[in-house]
Amino acid sequence: MRWSSIVQAMTRKEATAIRLWGAITSARRAQVALLAPSSAVFLLFFVAPILYFFVISFWRVEAYKLVPAATLANYATAFDEYSRSLIFTFVMALVISTVVTVLAFVFAYGCRFRAGRYGMALLFVTLITLFGGYLTKIYMWKMILGQKGVLNSALMELGIISEPITAFLYNPVAVVITLSHYMLPLAVLPIYGSLRSVEDVPLQSARDLGASRWRVFRDIILPQCRVGLLVAFALTFLFAAGDFVTPRLVGGPHTSMIGTFIQLQFGLRINPPMGSATAFVVIGICIVIVALVAFAMHRALRPK
Amino acid sequence: MQKKNHFGKPKLDERLSDLGLVKLRHAMPMSRRSFAKGALAAGAAAAIGLPATTASAATEVKYMGWQGYDDGLMEHGWFEDNDIVLSPTYISSVEEITAAAISGGMGVLDLAVPGDIHMDIYEHAGILEPLDLDRIPNFQGVFPSIQKRFKQTDDGRILAVPFMWGSLPLMYNADVIKEPPTSWMDQFKPEYTGKVGMIQELAGSMIWALRAANGVRETAFATEEQLKKAADLLIKLKKEQALTMIPSYGDLATMFATGEIIIGSSWEPISVWAGPDAPTLKWVMPEEGCLTFVDTLAVIKDSPNLDACYKILDYSVSAEAQAATANMNGTASTVSAAVPLLNKENRALYPYDDIEGWMGRAGPFQAWPAVAGEGYVEFDRWAYHWERVLGA
Numbered sequence: 247m248r249w250s251s252i253v254q255a256m257t258r259k260e261a262t263a264i265r266l267w268g269a270i271t272s273a274r275r276a277q278v279a280l281l282a283p284s285s286a287v288f289l290l291f292f293v294a295p296i297l298y299f300f301v302i303s304f305w306r307v308e309a310y311k312l313v314p315a316a317t318l319a320n321y322a323t324a325f326d327e328y329s330r331s332l333i334f335t336f337v338m339a340l341v342i343s344t345v346v347t348v349l350a351f352v353f354a355y356g357c358r359f360r361a362g363r364y365g366m367a368l369l370f371v372t373l374i375t376l377f378g379g380y381l382t383k384i385y386m387w388k389m390i391l392g393q394k395g396v397l398n399s400a401l402m403e404l405g406i407i408s409e410p411i412t413a414f415l416y417n418p419v420a421v422v423i424t425l426s427h428y429m430l431p432l433a434v435l436p437i438y439g440s441l442r443s444v445e446d447v448p449l450q451s452a453r454d455l456g457a458s459r460w461r462v463f464r465d466i467i468l469p470q471c472r473v474g475l476l477v478a479f480a481l482t483f484l485f486a487a488g489d490f491v492t493p494r495l496v497g498g499p500h501t502s503m504i505g506t507f508i509q510l511q512f513g514l515r516i517n518p519p520m521g522s523a524t525a526f527v528v529i530g531i532c533i534v535i536v537a538l539v540a541f542a543m544h545r546a547l548r549p550k
Numbered sequence: 551m552q553k554k555n556h557f558g559k560p561k562l563d564e565r566l567s568d569l570g571l572v573k574l575r576h577a578m579p580m581s582r583r584s585f586a587k588g589a590l591a592a593g594a595a596a597a598i599g600l601p602a603t604t605a606s607a608a609t610e611v612k613y614m615g616w617q618g619y620d621d622g623l624m625e626h627g628w629f630e631d632n633d634i635v636l637s638p639t640y641i642s643s644v645e646e647i648t649a650a651a652i653s654g655g656m657g658v659l660d661l662a663v664p665g666d667i668h669m670d671i672y673e674h675a676g677i678l679e680p681l682d683l684d685r686i687p688n689f690q691g692v693f694p695s696i697q698k699r700f701k702q703t704d705d706g707r708i709l710a711v712p713f714m715w716g717s718l719p720l721m722y723n724a725d726v727i728k729e730p731p732t733s734w735m736d737q738f739k740p741e742y743t744g745k746v747g748m749i750q751e752l753a754g755s756m757i758w759a760l761r762a763a764n765g766v767r768e769t770a771f772a773t774e775e776q777l778k779k780a781a782d783l784l785i786k787l788k789k790e791q792a793l794t795m796i797p798s799y800g801d802l803a804t805m806f807a808t809g810e811i812i813i814g815s816s817w818e819p820i821s822v823w824a825g826p827d828a829p830t831l832k833w834v835m836p837e838e839g840c841l842t843f844v845d846t847l848a849v850i851k852d853s854p855n856l857d858a859c860y861k862i863l864d865y866s867v868s869a870e871a872q873a874a875t876a877n878m879n880g881t882a883s884t885v886s887a888a889v890p891l892l893n894k895e896n897r898a899l900y901p902y903d904d905i906e907g908w909m910g911r912a913g914p915f916q917a918w919p920a921v922a923g924e925g926y927v928e929f930d931r932w933a934y935h936w937e938r939v940l941g942a
Contacts, residue, residue: 310676515933516675
C-alpha cells in the first residue's frame with residue numbers, strides 16, 4: 247500500500263496529530279540544540295564545581311591532605327565558631343538589601359510615573375554608573391568619607407566643623423553606604439521592568455472610580471511589581487552576604503563578614519572541607535531568608 | 551485560499567497557524583548553510599579574542615605572586631634573550647598560592663612567592679618542588695645570614711630561593727610623635743587612641759603580640775596559652791586603640807601618608823611608598839624585637855617547565871636582577887654583589903653592612919611548625935586565634 251494511500255485513509259484528526267507531533271518534536275530538537283552550549287557551560291563551570299565542594303564539605307583534612315569521609319563535623323564547627331560572624335553578616339545584608347530595594351523602587355517609580363519623557367534618560371544615567379567598577383567605587387567612597395576626604399574638607403571649609411569627623415569612615419554605616427551605591431543600579435533594573443508592565447488605563451480607571459492615590463499605589467501598582475521587588479532584594483542580599491572586600495576596606499575593625507573566614511579556611515588554614523561547609527551554611531541560610539521574604543511579599547502584596 | 555499539499559490536505563503551516571502555533575523555523579529561520587555561516591562567524595570572533603602567539607616556540611612560565619616582584623626580573627630583557635615568557639597572576643595575599651596549588655595548581659603553575667616562615671607548612675603539604683642547588687650557582691652569592699635560614703635536605707636540596715627580605719618594625723609619624731617609641735606596648739598610650747594602624751596580616755600582628763604579651767623571644771614554637779594571650783592583646787588593641795584593620799601594606803602607606811594613623815606595625819618600604827608629601831615616617835625595632843622575613847621564589851610541584859624555572863631562579867639571585875627589583879620596589883636585596891648597584895634610597899633603608907646583627911636583635915627566626923610538638927602547637931592554632939582577633 248502506498249504511503250499516500252495510508253495518509254489519505256487516516257482521519258483528518260489523525261493526520262493533523264501526526265503532523266503536529268512532528269512539528270513539535272522538530273521544534274523541541276531545535277530548542278535543545280540551541281540551549282546545549284550554554285547548558286554545557288553552566289553544568290561544567292557552575293554545577294560541577296558546586297557539587298565537588300559540596301562533596302568535600304563532608305571530608306576531613308589530615309596533614310594538609312584531603313581525606314574522604316562522611317562527617318557533619320565541619321557543619322557543626324561552622325555554626326559553633328562562626329555564629330557571631332554569620333549573624334552580623336546576615337543583619338548587614340538585610341539592612342543593605344532593604345535600603346537598596348526601597349531606594350531603587352523610589353527611583354524606578356519616579357522614572358516610570360513622574361519623569362515623563364526624561365524617564366529613560368534618568369535610567370540610562372543610572373546604568374552608566376555600572377561602568378565604574380567595584381574597587382574603584384570603594385576607593386571613591388574612601389576619598390569622600392575619609393578624614394581628608396571631600397566631605398570633611400567641605401564641612402571644614404564652610405566652617406561647620408573645625409576638626410575632621412572620623413566617624414564617617416571605618417564603621418558599618420560606611421559599608422552600607424558603599425554597597426548600597428554599588429548595588430543600586432542593578433536593583434533599579436528589575437523594578438523598572440516590572441513597573442513598565444503596569445498599564446496606565448487601570449490606574450486612571452481606579453482614580454475615576456474614586457480610589458485614592460494611596461489605594462491605587464497599594465492595591466494596583468505594588469502587587470504588579472512584586473516580582474521586580476523580590477528580584478532586586480534577592481540580588482542585593484545575596485551579593486552583600488557574600489561580600490567581604492568592602493567591609494575590609496571601609497568597615498573598620500569590627501566588621502569582619504563571613505566571607506573573610508571562608509577565604510582563610512581555603513588559604514591560611516588549608517582546610518577546603520571546612521571552607522566548603524561554611525560556604526554551604528551561608529548558601530542554605532540565604533535560600534531560607536530569600537524564601538521567607540518571597541512568602542512575606544506574596545502575602546502582603548496580593549492583588550486586591 | 552488555503553494552500554494544499556501533495557496529498558490534497560491543507561499545508562502544515564496553515565494548519566498550525568489555524569491552531570495558533572508558529573513553527574520554530576519561521577521564528578528563527580535556520581538552514582545548514584546559515585548555521586555553518588554562524589559557526590564560522592563565532593569561530594572567527596573567538597579567534598580574534600585569543601592571545602597572539604609568538605612566532606618562535608617561547609616557553610611560557612606561569613608565575614603566581616606579588617605584582618612588582620616580576621617587574622625587576624624583566625627590566626634588562628633577560629626573558630627575551632632566553633626565549634621565556636612570564637605569564638603572571640597577581641595575588642593579594644600569600645594564602646592564595648596555597649589555595650591555588652592544592653586546588654589543581656600542581657602540574658599547571660610554575661613559580662610562586664612563598665615566605666620563608668611558611669616553609670615547614672609547604673613541605674608538609676607537599677606543594678613545592680625540592681631544588682637542586684647545583685643548578686642555581688648564583689645562590690652562593692646570597693648573604694650567609696640569609697642562606698642559613700633555608701633548611702637543606704640530606705641530599706643538598708632546598709625548597710625555595712631567597713628573593714628579597716625585610717622586617718616588620720614599629721613605624722611612627724615623627725612629625726607627631728617626637729619621642730621614639732621603645733616597646734610595642736607604646737601603642738596603648740592614650741594619646742594614640744583611634745590613630746593606631748593594625749595590619750590585617752597574621753605574621754604582621756601575631757608575632758609581635760606573642761612576644762609583647764608573653765615576654766618571650768621565641769616566636770613560632772608557642773603554646774596554646776601564649777597564643778591566647780597574644781590574641782587577647784590584639785583584641786584589646788583593636789577595640790581600644792585601632793582606627794581600623796588595614797587590608798594591605800599599600801593601604802597602610804596611604805593611611806600613614808594622610809595622617810589617619812600615626813603608629814603601627816609596618817614594613818620598611820612603607821616610608822618610601824607613602825610618597826614625598828607624606829609626613830616623616832621613622833621606625834624602631836622595639837625592645838621585644840620584631841619579625842624578619844625572607845620572601846622567596848619557589849617552584850610549584852610538578853611544574854611543567856622545570857628547566858625554565860631553574861634558569862629564572864638562578865637569574866633572580868644575580869646582582870643585576872636583585873638590584874633592579876630592590877630599586878623598583880624599595881625592598882631589600884638578598885645578594886651582596888647587588889649592593890653597589892642599589893640607589894641611595896634603598897641603601898638608607900636597610901642595614902646591608904650588618905644584616906646578621908639586625909636579624910639577631912630582631913629575634914630568632916623559626917618557620918611555623920606544620921605539626922605540633924613537645925611544648926608547642928601547630929600553625930593551625932595560630933590561624934584559629936587570629937580568626938578570634940578578626941571576629942572580635
